[in-house]
Amino acid sequence: MSKIEQFLKDKLQDRKNNLSIRNLSVNNFPFDFCSNDYLGFARSAELKKLIDDHITTILHYLNGAGGSRLLSGNTAYTEETEQLIADFHLAENGLIFNSGYDANVGLLSSVPQRGDTIITDELIHASIIDGCRLSHATRYKFDHNNINDLEDKLKLAKGNIFVVVESVYSMDGDIAPLIEISNLCEQYQANLIVDEAHATGIFGNNGQGLIHQLNLTEKVFARIVTFGKAMGVHGAIVLGSKSLRHYLINFARSFIYTTASPIHNIVAIRSAYVFLDKSDHQHIHQKIDLFRKELKKQSITALDSKSAIQGILFSSNEATKLAATILQSKGFDVRAILSPTVAVGKERLRICLHTFNTDDEIISLVKNLKELN
Structure with a gap:
């Protein structure tokens, strides 16, 4: 094996060892709480x-x-x-x-x-x-x-x-x-x-x-x-x-x-x-308000945000990846954001809200977040 190939393999192994390896995925889950398509324009017919x-x-x-x-x-x-x-x-x-x-x-x-x-x-x-x-x-x-x-x-x-x-x-x-x-x-x-x-x-x-x-x-x-x-x-x-x-x-x-x-x-x-x-510019804020209200009802601590991006912190890459995997198994497309993308100790689920997320989907997501604790 050449020196450069060994270097590549060693660096990738380091990422695997600390559970921060990145992989492309073609998985699609029923309920999108991951994409930046906040207003649903990307999917709009x-x-x-x-x-x-x-x-x-x-x-x-x-x-x-x-x-x-x-x-x-x-x-x-x-x-x-x-x-x-x-x-x-x-x-x-x-x-x-x-x-x-x-x-x-x-x-x-x-x-x-x-x-x-x-x-x-x-x-x-x-x-x-x-x-x-x-x-x-x-x-x-x-x-x-x-x-x-x-x-x-x-x-x-x-x-x-x-x-x-x-x-x-x-x-x-x-x-x-x-x-x-x-x-x-x-x-x-x-x-x-x-x-x-x-x-x-x-x-x-x-x-x-x-x-x-x-x-x-x-x-x-x-x-x-x-x-x-x-x-x-x-x-x-x-x-x-x-x-x-x-x-x-x-x-x-x-x-x-x-x-x-x-x-x-x-x-x-x-x-x-x-x-x-010609879009309804209050609709996304109604979804954000509902999510924050449900978090408070379930006594879930989240990062302070008035935007469509909501964060739930975990203690490590391992804990965050496990939480994302559990939610995905229930159909919620929520992704883990791991170090080094964020600082060590600041790993989180990054939850994006959209106008096309139904109120029932949002309420159900929060209930499932509560069950992770």
Whole structure:
């Protein structure tokens, strides 16, 4: 066996030994409490028909883009869609990326420079961490949602300063204190970047996000909005000024050096926004309220969350995996989130609520959670 093959096997064995090995699965369980399809758009027959009907109105469209947007992959339709989305979120401009990962890596690796400072929440998404690593800027982390610790880090910052947070955190489901963070950024002349991946479609008028709900649209340097969660399709957009858009076109490597999304994907994104405009924006919050009420009734402790992401902590990878296996055996698609994805001792069941989960399914899930104790 070659040295590199032995290395691979040894690293995988380490993961098996601490019960953190990852495997792909094609298992489907009857009751979805796992996916990020909060509003049911990904499974919506009505949205699918809207996409299918819309694509027929575009003549001579290609199956693939044929190249990057700087070569053959750009269309007027894509640029119109970017502006429509920017207008919806009350932003000046926007640039579509192929995924949320590409958007965060592209933005964070290209805008901050050597001598600048990036300050991120300690629980920030891996895509943002990777973007920061590709930047030559100095990076600090502050304790999760801790305003005092953020200010301590701001006092150390030099050059152009970037504070990067999520509005709703993907693993804990809790909400950043965005008004306080924005005020600090203003005080220290820092540029606020907010990933709205898990707030889009859930918070704000018509699902415009938490930045919109809190009237902070003029206070942020950039927002990242992804389409693969509540919007039910795929891709992402960086929202900001016209100058930021043009800068990213010139310097964001994850935009420049990749084949553009096919027109069908752009149609899907645009159709999802049309569909969002006529959706019931209180329905998901009714499901969240029911789940929290049932947890309280059953005296179950959960992470504090007003979002569609709910977390039940366990003491180890082994205990969390066992809990998930028991729930799955009863038809509930609930997945274990293990270390190193989360910190040791913070392993949890990550439960996602959806508009299509019936009240009976939610009540039954909570009763089964109680039986795990």
